[in-house]
Amino acid sequence: xxxxxxxxxxxxxxxxxxxxxxxxxxxxxxxxxxxxxxxxxxxxxxxxxxxxxxxxxxxxxxxxxxxxxxxxxxxxxxxxxxxxxxxxxxxxxxxxxxxxxxxxxxxxxxxxxxxxxxxxxxxxxxxxxxxxxxxxxxxxxxxxxxxxxxxxxxxxxxxxxxxxxxxxxxxxxxxxxxxxxxxxxxxxxxxxxxxxxxxxxxxxxxxxxxxxxxxxxxxxxxxxxxxxxxxxxxxxxxxxxxxxxxxxxxxxxxxxxxxxxxxxxxxxxxxx
Numbered sequence: 001x002x003x004x005x006x007x008x009x010x011x012x013x014x015x016x017x018x019x020x021x022x023x024x025x026x027x028x029x030x031x032x033x034x035x036x037x038x039x040x041x042x043x044x045x046x047x048x049x050x051x052x053x054x055x056x057x058x059x060x061x062x063x064x065x066x067x068x069x070x071x072x073x074x075x076x077x078x079x080x081x082x083x084x085x086x087x088x089x090x091x092x093x094x095x096x097x098x099x100x101x102x103x104x105x106x107x108x109x110x111x112x113x114x115x116x117x118x119x120x121x122x123x124x125x126x127x128x129x130x131x132x133x134x135x136x137x138x139x140x141x142x143x144x145x146x147x148x149x150x151x152x153x154x155x156x157x158x159x160x161x162x163x164x165x166x167x168x169x170x171x172x173x174x175x176x177x178x179x180x181x182x183x184x185x186x187x188x189x190x191x192x193x194x195x196x197x198x199x200x201x202x203x204x205x206x207x208x209x210x211x212x213x214x215x216x217x218x219x220x221x222x223x224x225x226x227x228x229x230x231x232x233x234x235x236x237x238x239x240x241x242x243x244x245x246x247x248x249x250x251x252x253x254x255x256x257x258x259x260x261x262x263x264x265x266x267x268x269x270x271x272x
């Protein structure tokens with residue numbers, strides 16, 4: 001992934017967002033991060049940090065699922081409708097409630113992604129990633145996967161990798177079949193891939209290199225840098241568009257977070 005853009009002001013971001021909201025090969029999704037980290041799901045980040053090998057990583061992933069499922073009786077209002085064998089549904093509910101999984105959160109909105117890139121108001125540059133979903137699906141379809149966007153195919157490749165069989169690097173963009181209020185507010189999407197120990201940007205690059213292009217000069221991802229000095233300005237602009245903690249996290253907790261954000265924004269504005 002080598003395509004990178006630097007945002008200079010609010011109008012610059014609006015112009016960029018209008019251009020990329022739908023890519024040349026179809027829909028796009030976005031992910032905002034307050035730092036320029038690799039695109040690692042929470043579980044992948046833990047496993048890589050502790051240098052866990054792939055066999056142990058798969059065991060850990062399964063143990064986390066088992067542990068979550070054994071305690072579901074404590075939260076029947078959330079878990080009682082889930083089929084025990086529906087792995088994706090369990091991963092999604094685990095992800096939503098903060099358990100580490102191989103899923104990575106994205107949004108359909110560049111402005112929601114921007115919120116998560118700037119809401120920490122830190123001195124680090126924020127980043128908004130763009131993934132070309134149509135291009136991803138097309139490459140996987142052309143290389144022999146008849147349904148490049150088919151979740152069943154990706155699970156089949158995951159099964160092969162767990163069993164030690166040959167498999168193709170694969171990634172799919174999915175939405176939740178039972179979205180929560182928060183998922184709807186954040187216009188959530190998720191990426192799922194076959195590589196438990198690899199950041200999703202590396203998997204996306206691998207799919208391009210293994211695909212019809214032969215790699216060079218092509219990418220599925222674009223990285224947009226939000227300079228740290230613009231974070232408070234952009235937070236104010238986002239509040240004017242109705243995007244703040246109370247709308248991103250529709251609960252009394254979100255309202256409290258929104259007040260905290262406002263205090264920080266106003267403090268920065270009045271800084272001598």
